[in-house]
Amino acid sequence: MEYRTDDATVYAVNGVSFNVGKGESLGLIGETGAGKTSIALSIMRLLPDRIGVITGGKILLDGTDITAAGESAMCDIRGEKVSMIFQDPMTSLNPVMEVGDQIEEVLLLHRPEMTVEQRRKKTDEILEMIGIPAERKHEYPHQFSGGMKQRIVIAIALACEPMLLLADEPTTALDVTIQAQVLEMMNGLKEKLGTSIVLITHDFGVVAQTCDRVAVIYAGEVVEIGTAYDLFEGEDHHPYTQGLFGSIPNMNVDEERLHPIEGLMPDPTILAKGCSFADRCPYAQEVCFREKPHCREKNGHRVFCRFSKYPEADREEDVEYE
């Protein structure tokens, strides 16, 4: 996927493959500009008109290729099969509409067979489920705190019980105790409704506490993917993942100094010939700059580095959801 702007082409997503099983949560972790939001917007097909273009690959939803689906087909998919929520809840809320009406509106759009009575009842249920008393449904978004607004957004996104929820940094702007409440609620809803979740974050803690599987994204590529256990306890890691771990102060160990990754993200308007992390990588050899990294794998834990101690794997090219 790339952005074609007037002055340059930004290569935002460069051959990303992963799949999310039913009821599973996959974390996409990476730093600012890694391409996480672009991946989600590509799946939703909400890329900016004419500027954001999917240039290759496939998106499969429940086995169906939706890469070429038209706008009307996508309208049916959005909200009903796949929902997306953003860091700022006000992106998704209408400031001049009562929150109850906003939930009912979504139901009306995607569940036209429901009667008015059923819709009202469902709306009350949804509000209670996220811990907001149904009496408050006549209030406007600004009457709720940031944490409550984000819970309302999640409720709206889940109103039609979509197969897949794309959550883009949903708790990044929240205070830590409020974040804990929202994460707990998301975990609960996932169990209850069996929704698959792609959770975008830059926080390893959030990933550890909410995701079954994790993909580490760097410069528009997956550099490592596996279960949450693989990521935190696995035998081998991508040097970028190691760098990220070295950068976060450890709550359990006293260290004098952190071990940051030197340097900066590469320029996204230039496609790296070899490994995109090579110029920041302490282990890089000449070959890393020339050739794309290998995919190494052990029991499904994949590391895209030619010097990984895992054995070489066949590279899979399909992007798949569910």
Added chain:
Amino acid sequence: MSETPLIETRHLKKFFSTPKGLLHAVDDISLSIFPGQTLGVVGESGCGKSTLGRVMIRLLPATGGEVLYRGENFLAYNGRRMKEMRKKVQIIFQDPYASLNPRMTVSEIIAEPLKVCRICPDKESMQKKIRELMDTVGLAPRLANTYPHELDGGRRQRIGIARALAVSPEFIVCDEPVSALDVSIQAQILNLLMDLQDSYKIAYLFITHDLSVVRHISDEIMVMYLGQCVEKAPSQELFRNPAHPYTEALLSAIPIPSVRPEDKMKNVIRGELSSPINPKPGCRFAARCPYATSACTQQAIPLTEIAPNHMVACTKYQDKGEHHG
């Protein structure tokens, strides 16, 4: 540690009048920081961290209480002495971009405090000093003539640090200096701040909402809740023996980057943050506190020393230690 603290506050207060009433943003804060030491201030948004930092260096007038600088009444300093003090106390902000003039180049930004405080006698020494400062904070010389918008967040923060360092300060308020940065860049800036402290014995008031950061950088930590200090202790002691129920809640709310069962998030605290407008007497956390009793909301809860330098404001400990009002 030397005898007198570098900077000290006693019962410091800052109230704002709002349409809904008097907002107690900073309400009776007493603290002291010694040269070369870091006091971390943690708490959730709106608890008064930034206001405390600003009042301490007189960017905002205090409503009550005292600030002592090397034992002297800093709040009473007038024109000339205050100007002297501008060299000794500095501040670094969260959003370096908003605090940097977009029309000035990197070297112009760093030159400004040097000019204002007349630190360099001539152009040559000024250029030399700018080069030294850029080198100290890790900015490549070629960036001297670039503008802030051309640089990434980490480099902008380095400019903010260089600008603060230009006047050789003794005390810097670091107001969420790494909160907007990605972790790999955050680590670079934290290392830089710690190195600078080692070299120049600068004292920091380090404000953050990130507990892992505050633990890493602080010698002592103060936990704030709605304008008040609920707990204060040496860094290790606070994390080993958190005593106040709010500190406990804060610690257990941090998602730990580990999948081990013992690190699983538990005991999520209920309730929302409010603001301290016309606060009622007693503990401001009582409404959310799982241990609250009627004693908690009857009168002000003083800080009690439950272990050496470990202060807690909670009725649970009131009978056990020595009171400090």
